[in-house]
Amino acid sequence: MTHSATSFKVDYYQFIGVDGHPVPGVKVPAVAQDFDRLKKLYELMVKTRIFDKKAIALQRTGKLGTYASCLGHEAAHVAIGAAMREEDCFAPMYREYGAQFYRGVEMRDVLMYWGGDERGNDFKKAKHDFAWCVPIATQCLHAAGAALAFKLKNQPRVAVSVVGDGGSSKGDFLEAINAASAYQLPLVLVIVNNQWAISVPRKSQNSAATLAQKGIAGGLSSIQVDGNDLVACLWAMDEAIEAARSGQGASVIEMITYRLSDHTTADDASRYRPDDEVDAAWEREPMIRLRQYLTHQGIWNESLEQALHETAQAEVQAAVDDYLAQVDTQPQPASAMFDYMFDSLPHDLAEQRAQAARFEDEGGQH
Secondary structure (H helix, E strand, O other): OOOOOOOOOOOEEOOEOOOOOEOOOOOOOHHHHOHHHHHHHHHHHHHHHHHHHHHHHHHHOOOOOOOOOOOOOHHHHHHHHHHOOOOOEEEOOOOOHHHHHHOOOOHHHHHHHHOOOHHHHOOOOOOOOOOOOOOOOHHHHHHHHHHHHHHHOOOOOOEEEEEEOOHHHOHHHHHHHHHHHHHOOOEEEEEEEOOEEOOEEHHHHOOOOOOOHHHHHOOOEEEEEEOOOHHHHHHHHHHHHHHHHOOOOOEEEEEEOOOOOOOOOOOOHHHOOOHHHHHHHHHHOHHHHHHHHHHHOOOOOHHHHHHHHHHHHHHHHHHHHHHHHHHHHOOOOHHHHHOOOOOOOOHHHHHHHHHHHHHHHOOOOO
């Protein structure tokens, strides 16, 4: 006898269309009318984009190391940060600056990190969050571990992590899903699907209709949203975090967006992406859409836009000046790479730190 063991569907949510108007026939959530919140997040998105452009310029002029741009991801990232409480835990990848800025990470911290200064990982405000994680998808397991600790301690806290479309194919991501399912963890895993894993397109990575369904395979609530629609991203994050905090278990959210930049400054995306695809993505990008929505609602205008750009540029430049002054006046020894990750160094790393310090004292002759 043959019968269906189960069936599933992945719902897709979009509330604000490309033209900046609510999608016809779709019930818009209450967050779409929270204009103070949306205005604040739009301002952060603008600041983040201006910072991103400046960071790339610093790298191109030799004042910063390899840098991962967040161009086009702003709505997804600020929604992640805005939905979390201060006591929650964020385990980022390496380009979620909008989320981190919202949670208190300073622009100078980001510059110091990409400039090779480990003090950039020693956040002064976002003390509950993990440092940047360049190894792909391992941050998802870090978040799962934090979520397990919250549950064991009966703390009403939530862990959030983010991974790319390519990273969602890593075993670490799938293991985090399995742990979240088995232990009913207060965890939210976000797939920011920007269509390209460096030079590998989404269609070559996985033949499944969605990436969100990987969460369904693990028994987690899983949806897709338009990652260029801040309202959809914010609504999804609010819902998922509240469910996790109230003991309803973990979720996977796939946010569909597009990487408008190179993967990092070490990449040249023009070698593998067709121009018409990138041009079409610029038509859907999140900044224009949210600005048009706020303008249609009478919340935003050109005068406010100009004032915001002037303020943001000044704020970014102040952070750059601070960063460059730190680099010039307070250079860090190589041994500092061991100083900002552990409360107490494991014995093997303590031995390596001592070895690095000894080599420096000897003039690096070894």
